[in-house]
Amino acid sequence: MDFTQLLQNMTNGVAKGSCYALVAVGYTMVYGVLQLINFAHSDVYMLGAYFAYWPAKWMGYLPDEKGGRAQDVPLALVGLFVVGSMAACAAVGALIERAAYRPLRHSGRLAPLITAIGVSLLLEYGGQMVFGTEPRLFPTFVEAQSYDVAGVKFANTSIIIVVTAAVLMGALTLFVNHTRQGRALRAVSHSFNNARLMGINVNATITMTFMLGSSLAAVGGILVAMDQPTITPLMGLRMGLKAFVAAVLGGIGSIPGAALGGLLLGVSESVVAYWSTTYSEAVAFLILIGVLLVRPAGILGSSAREKV
Amino acid sequence: MAEPLLIVEKVDVYYGAVQALRGVSLQVHEGEVVTLIGCNGAGKTTTLNTICGLLRPRLGRVLYQGNDISRRPAHELVRQGLVMAPEGRGIFPNLTVAENMDLGAFTRSDKAGIAADLERGYALFPRLRERINQKAGTLSGGEQQMLAIARALMARPRLLLLDEPSLGLAPLLVKTIFETIDRINGEGVSILLVEQNANAALKHSRRAYVLQSGEICQEGSSEALRDDPAVRAAYLGGQ
Numbered sequence: 001m002d003f004t005q006l007l008q009n010m011t012n013g014v015a016k017g018s019c020y021a022l023v024a025v026g027y028t029m030v031y032g033v034l035q036l037i038n039f040a041h042s043d044v045y046m047l048g049a050y051f052a053y054w055p056a057k058w059m060g061y062l063p064d065e066k067g068g069r070a071q072d073v074p075l076a077l078v079g080l081f082v083v084g085s086m087a088a089c090a091a092v093g094a095l096i097e098r099a100a101y102r103p104l105r106h107s108g109r110l111a112p113l114i115t116a117i118g119v120s121l122l123l124e125y126g127g128q129m130v131f132g133t134e135p136r137l138f139p140t141f142v143e144a145q146s147y148d149v150a151g152v153k154f155a156n157t158s159i160i161i162v163v164t165a166a167v168l169m170g171a172l173t174l175f176v177n178h179t180r181q182g183r184a185l186r187a188v189s190h191s192f193n194n195a196r197l198m199g200i201n202v203n204a205t206i207t208m209t210f211m212l213g214s215s216l217a218a219v220g221g222i223l224v225a226m227d228q229p230t231i232t233p234l235m236g237l238r239m240g241l242k243a244f245v246a247a248v249l250g251g252i253g254s255i256p257g258a259a260l261g262g263l264l265l266g267v268s269e270s271v272v273a274y275w276s277t278t279y280s281e282a283v284a285f286l287i288l289i290g291v292l293l294v295r296p297a298g299i300l301g302s303s304a305r306e307k308v
Numbered sequence: 309m310a311e312p313l314l315i316v317e318k319v320d321v322y323y324g325a326v327q328a329l330r331g332v333s334l335q336v337h338e339g340e341v342v343t344l345i346g347c348n349g350a351g352k353t354t355t356l357n358t359i360c361g362l363l364r365p366r367l368g369r370v371l372y373q374g375n376d377i378s379r380r381p382a383h384e385l386v387r388q389g390l391v392m393a394p395e396g397r398g399i400f401p402n403l404t405v406a407e408n409m410d411l412g413a414f415t416r417s418d419k420a421g422i423a424a425d426l427e428r429g430y431a432l433f434p435r436l437r438e439r440i441n442q443k444a445g446t447l448s449g450g451e452q453q454m455l456a457i458a459r460a461l462m463a464r465p466r467l468l469l470l471d472e473p474s475l476g477l478a479p480l481l482v483k484t485i486f487e488t489i490d491r492i493n494g495e496g497v498s499i500l501l502v503e504q505n506a507n508a509a510l511k512h513s514r515r516a517y518v519l520q521s522g523e524i525c526q527e528g529s530s531e532a533l534r535d536d537p538a539v540r541a542a543y544l545g546g547q
Contacts, residue, residue, distance in 0.1 A: 180410075180414065183403070183407055183410060183411055183414075184411070184414065186400070186402065186403060186407075187400055187403070187411055190400050190401070190402055190403075191398075191400075193362050193382075193394075194394060194398050194399075194400065195383075196361070196362060196381070196382040196383045197360065197362075197382060197386065197391070197392050197394060197398070198383075198386065198411045198412060198414045198415075198459075198463075199383045199384075199386030199387055199414045199415035199463065200383055200411075200414055201381075201383050202383070
């Protein structure tokens with residue numbers, strides 16, 4: 001057995017899992033507040049990639065036709081693309097909630113679920129109409145480099161992915177646990193009416209939840225796009241499935257659970273890929289089913305009953 | 309007498325097709341403690357929920373400080389000092405005692421005032437201070453009830469709605485809760501009190517209303533109601 005290769009796969013898995021985690025928190029936060037699986041969430045992730053792609057293209061920062069390396073983009077500009085995409089996705093997330101879910105707030109749980117699938121399809125096929133069906137080469141933004149530590153290669157994009165995801169998840173955790181709005185979010189996830197009695201505007205808090213999740217998904221979209229580096233309007237399909245599973249695995253409603261679930265899924269996929277790339281996802285999902293058979297509420301689901 | 313702080317005027321409330329309140333009218337004057345007694349399911353909590361904005365009346369209106377508030381959302385009314393302490397289960401079990409208290413002051417931004425009120429709340433219920441970093445869900449029933457009241461006070465209420473503050477508590481604790489109600493009222497807060505413990509509630513209030521099947525069937529001074537044979541038979545165990 002080639003332990004170096006196995007280790008290599010695991011480090012790749014951590015990067016992959018970090019991206020799952022960034023998208024999974026969006027599922028888990030919305031579920032924590034509304035008990036709704038927001039199927040459109042992974043398409044907001046897709047939009048996140050496109051919202052960074054278009055300005056880069058307009059400003060001439062795309063790789064050349066032959067797929068050569070990107071022109072060097074100033075770091076400040078990359079930051080601007082990322083923040084711009086986060087803001088745009090936050091707006092889309094808020095719009096989806098306002099237009100598609102809020103009118104159905106009192107219609108039981110099935111109607112909003114079906115609407116969510118509808119919004120997802122709308123974004124996927126609407127995206128194909130507007131963006132075109134062909135995959136587009138995403139600007140790499142940073143020059144690819146890798147560092148060799150005892151035979152294991154650390155690509156700089158992987159490092160960027162892991163660090164960015166860790167910083168954002170950490171910031172989110174601080175926000176939820178130690179700010180006034182974060183407390184409001186946790187109050188709303190427990191009970192709308194009791195939150196109202198505290199003077200909390202429940203609708204505004206729900207909007208904020210969608211905006212937070214959507215902006216993190218945007219960053220996930222950009223990170224994955226930089227790594228791939230192609231994007232398509234259907235790129236949310238796979239990610240949606242993985243991130244949703246990660247959220248359930250970690251315990252839906254729990255933010256640390258989403259992070260843990262994402263990392264576990266990413267690593268187990270990559271480790272299985274050491275033996276067989278063909279079956280990597282199948283085996284990874286088998287592991288998940290095994291975990292859920294033992295702990296149906298997810299890893300951090302029932303022991304830490306705290307939602308959001 | 310000045311215009312009442314709260315006027316509930318011929319209010320009808322429905323849950324779907326089921327009518328829960330029929331033409332309910334009541335008033336609370338500035339500085340008063342008013343009790344609403346009645347059996348389980350008579351509509352007491354529904355009345356409070358309608359006043360605080362969680363439910364909307366189909367007919368009739370609710371006036372607070374002279375303004376019609378029957379269409380105002382609950383979270384706006386909190387800012388105007390109309391605050392409800394829900395029955396003990398209404399605390400946030402997944403948050404700590406301190407976080408629950410902070411949420412009580414959600415509408416306020418005067419840091420010094422909040423700190424002072426926090427101190428006052430913990431002085432009122434020293435037990436809460438001992439449990440300050442504990443998840444509220446791990447508190448005993450009595451402590452949760454104290455937290456619900458202390459948290460409501462954090463919003464600086466002008467009119468406090470108290471839903472069953474003594475529900476399920478040991479007699480000694482019931483006494484403490486009612487003494488606290490007296491103290492809060494002594495500080496100038498008007499109180500509308502819903503209670504199953506009619507005896508204690510009537511002792512600690514000036515006026516009272518009796519609610520039966522969604523209608524006010526009797527009203528008067530608490531003293532008079534305590535002596536009323538019908539009320540005694542129905543709500544005071546016939547003693």
